[in-house]
Amino acid sequence: MKTQIELSSVQKTAAPLNPPKKRLGAGKNTVIFIVLCFVAFLFLIPFFWMLSTALKTSAEVQSKDVHIIPEQIQWGNFADALNAAPFMGYVGNSLIVSILAVILTVFINCLAGYAFAKYKFKGRNLLFLMVLSTLMIPVQITMIPNFYILKELDWINSYAGLIVPRAAEAFGLFLARQYILNIPDSLIEAARIDGAGEFKIFMKVILPNIKPLIGVLVIFTFMWRWNELAWPLIAVSEESMYTVQLGLAMLKGEHFINWTQLMSLTLLSVIPMLIVFFAFQRFFIKGMVNSGVKE
Structure with a gap:
């Protein structure tokens, strides 16, 4: 009986050794995910800029003031271009x-x-x-x-x-x-x-x-x-x-x-x-x- 109690106590003390490794793995995956999202965002910036330019008026495109989001969205630009x-x-x-x-x-x-x-x-x-x-x-x-x-x-x-x-x-x-x-x-x-x-x-x-x-x-x-x-x-x-x-x-x-x-x-x-x-x-x-x- 005493031996069983000692084994159970050893197992309880040894159990917390594994979770830190799992936490480190989860943290590493989170960092990788954030970095990949940032890189993907950098690649998508030119497409955002093209879409923003395509939806602006000609006057707004030639304006000195730069706006990422158009002041007036012009969906008709696509039909005019075609x-x-x-x-x-x-x-x-x-x-x-x-x-x-x-x-x-x-x-x-x-x-x-x-x-x-x-x-x-x-x-x-x-x-x-x-x-x-x-x-x-x-x-x-x-x-x-x-x-x-x-x-x-x-x-x-x-x-x-x-x-x-x-x-x-x-x-x-x-x-x-x-x-x-x-x-x-x-x-x-x-x-x-x-x-x-x-x-x-x-x-x-x-x-x-x-x-x-x-x-x-x-x-x-x-x-x-x-x-x-x-x-x-x-x-x-x-x-x-x-x-x-x-x-x-x-x-x-x-x-x-x-x-x-x-x-x-x-x-x-x-x-x-x-x-x-x-x-x-x-x-x-x-x-x-x-x-x-x-x-």
Whole structure:
């Protein structure tokens, strides 16, 4: 009986040792949460400012007094901006370019990543390093040669000229290779034993197992194509082929800029990217984590 009492007293004295660790963990999580909220707020400031400018009158925008909240909210600025420029035509061109570029780029990168990850051939690592080295080449260096190629192919002012030159990305190929390295070789060997061809293996075995990777590539590719300005500025000269970013750039006058219209259209141009991100966000983190370096 005495021993049981002593054990219970020891347990009572030892029990309070654990709660401080839990409290420290909770405090650490709280600090991290506050820091992340602050960083998120900093990222959202430009959007708050764009929305504030879009809802102001032209006189208030040009006033020396700065107000974050508009004195008179002008929701009609969005309708006026849509009527002032063929914005929906720009959106249509950007959607065609972005969607087709996503399909082509994701397919090429995944196919090339599968080859680099699962096929053993002479000079594979050297060729892969050469492809990755293109990431260090500024885009501006390749613009003039690509323009002459488009001119010879008669692809100026065409969707092919906007899509094909950037159809394969070294960054996407790198992510695809690293992710496909995690797929067991036994699955591929089993498919070969069953008589499946190499392309069928890619379509039936590889693609169903890399859905998170595809989600990541879709988000990045769509974002890059939708926000691209420099290449459309070179490949397109007719207004009927303007993309969203090129159209927004052309709205700036030489001596006057209508900031309310420009900010209204800029905010509207963000909506497609948000839709794509929310549609594929559940794959984003998993795809990025599983695309880590592995040899």
